[in-house]
Amino acid sequence: MNETTPKRLIPLLLSLLLAALAAACSPGAADPPMKGARVGGPFALAGPDGRVVRDTDFAGKYRIVYFGYTHCPDVCPNDLANIGQAMRRLEKETPALAARLQPIFITVDPERDTPAVMKDYTSAFHPKLLGLTGTPQQIAAVSKEFAVWSSKQKLQPGGEGYAVDHSRLTILMGPKGEPLALLPAEQGAEPLVAEIRKWAK
Template sequence: MNESAAFSRFGLFALLIALLLGGCQAAPAGDPPLKGATMGGPFTLTAMDGRRVSDTDFAGKYRLVYFGFTFCPDVCPTDLATIGAGLRRFEESDSERAARVQPLFISVDPARDTPPVIARYVAAFHPRILGLTGSEDEVARVARAHAIFYERQPPATPGGDYLVDHTRIIVLYGPQGEPVAILPHDEGVDAFVRELERWVR
């Protein structure tokens, strides 16, 4: 399976799981599209500065959550560039609302993505992106709770680098950690910003 096909399939998988687990009906006009979906929840992970952080540390803030890994050759950098550019645009147009958004990058490759590695990586996209990692078990639990599928692929050569297929999805969670909306990652920065402006109150 090529990487683009894998990411597209996993993105659709996550959306279907979110809707099925939440038993959602079509949201009334004006309601967030993920209202009632069962995604997210409590977590404790290690931040890129080495401190332990929990979901409660972000209470009262919107959370922009993206799962990926720093060795990702193209998809993750593309999506993080959209997140970074979109946040900058939002900050310029409405700094007060933008300040209520905490972007989170959660690694699905904790074996290689140590806190210092993640810190260097996310700094290239936006200064407020907080990189998170943890043990294999911690990451697996958080990914499962957020309807994220990921799978490490065998290296092309023994001992060589490997890829991690994972759901490609950017999800906005509300101030109480409730799922709000899936933000577009492939429709350009303008579409991304429009969704932030629509749902961040």
């Protein structure tokens, strides 16, 4: 995955950093770090079996939103495995909270990630993990809403196949679709569980 941050994401990242610093300076602050951030929005994408899934389908639920793709060699499966482990731990220890959580995996590679491919892929991580895809235009639109960037890269000059560089963000959204916090999916299940419990009430 390309580590270069596109210029259009710099204002968002700066606002998140400032919010985190403000929270650190106010130990008793109850506001989530992404409160007021312009992240997220309406969408209508293809879910399992091709049925239309809308953002409004998750009203009243917390959402763990992750963007990636099924051909991702390491980052995506690692993060999704950690999300799955966190879900299983929450289901065991705090089932009421787990019932209000919906993990969502949105592809940045709609050309290869059909609904059937997404369904098979997500089933390896957790039964509740919902894979969403759509047309390239739909994916571009929802990526923009969530401040996610992606870029197709050829694997070898003149060769076949490609990889997709993309943002590595796991976002916890609230029951009204509002952004709450960035989740440390890359760090493992325990930090994920701790952050989820902190902001999902």
